[in-house]
Amino acid sequence: MQSPTPRVPGQPVTRTEIDARLTVELGSVVSAARRRALRDGDRQIDTAHLLHSLIETDSEVRTALGDVAQVARVLGYLVQRSIGYGLRWQGSVEDSGAVPLVRGAVVRGSHADMSGWSPSAVIALEGAIGRAGLRGDHRAGGVDLLACIAADRACRAVEVLGRAGVDAELLTERLAASSRHVSQG
Template sequence: MTVVVTGARRRAVRDGDRHVDTAHLLHALVESDPAVREVFDGGPQLARVLGYLVQRSIGYGLRWQRTQEDSGGFPAVRAPAGEGWSPSAASAMDRAARSALRRGELQADGLDLLAALAADPRCRAVEVLDRAGVDAGPLGARAADRRAAPDPLG
């Protein structure tokens, strides 16, 4: 998860944003986590999502720069990952961590975070998914199901 957090922070800085938001987290997830990429329905769907995220990172398409994300979909939490997180991103990180703790694990993984992002219908990550033609509900459910499934390798 450190790779995802680092990647999301780097994207926010490069985009000129004051806060890491859920779209930054989604971008870092799909770039760095093979398990997250497997949850999408094939290559074309993932390619459309990445296309929207890249457009956003170069300042084209979705216009969110220099605004703070707060979907209001979940209660805001104190930023667990530190300062510089949008309320929606901090809430998603918190939900992912709680999911891991319920399984008895100390750290969340990419599937936990993807399920948490997909659960907030008004966050920027879900807006990206919607524009790419990806239904966030089933995507989040697949992520949660794969996370709950026992590892066949042990």
Template sequence: MYSNHGPPLDLSHLADDLRLTVELRSVAASARRRATRDGDQQIDTAHLLHSLLEIDPLARAACDAGTGQVVRVLGYLVQRSIGYGLRWRGTVEDSGALPTVQAVAGTGWSPAAAAAIRNAVALARRRGRTQADGIDLLDALASDPECRAVDVLRAAGLDVSGYRDDGPVAS
């Protein structure tokens, strides 16, 4: 699927991948630091969502859509380490199809998070751009109804069922 558009993404070296904007490379690095700090064995889609909303103002605005709900989303994400996400601790965010993908320093990418990064690149390409940005990642996260990021978005009251693969989750 990705062979016609350069080599596959190397999740261990996303900081060097020019198919991601500088902001999105920062999101990936921040998600890895967040997972490591929290003592998680994997970088999951909730780590990606948390970092994305902290770093990318356009993704934050698209998620909020003037409703003020982004504050609730961030609240759930902050609570992750003190309660809300404890049911995830020790489990792999997985559709069952792929193994955890290892990253640098022993923290792996969950299959769902790895798929979200890859899908963001594919979305950007379909939209005629050479680099995936935060909106592409937000859309990729929202398109996976079983991922932890969607669980958080739904818990905060956002309806992601209207995902259309052609615009932000809140559009």
């Protein structure tokens, strides 16, 4: 459903706008990430929370990451993070300063109604919406979010992927190629 109020270019995307542009499945991922952050006692929902929920929920994301052993290694690091590996992240703000992936789709600035979210997680969600829009979809899915997370080399989720042996740059290239194939087909 389109918003009755047109967006003003350069105005930050609101949480309501983000929620409205996610598939039902990706909305469930976001809710699970929110619960995970709360349960872990983290101040904010970050890209690692999103990645953890994506892998648990979305079979396309698991396929995109590689074979079962690779997915198991990533999940192992994510579980370690929730039981102590990520303690050094607690109390800090995840903000990699990532450059927008989709020109005009990501707006840096005040996200007052996105409190409780790391800036990197907000940018990933906005980028996923922009990525979906480029191929003509109104709603972003799990692979869209994975692509935007993997493209942010300085975010926490990419650190976890790297520790598990996933080449985030190669993953980003594969997802970009598959997205071009889908939009052309």
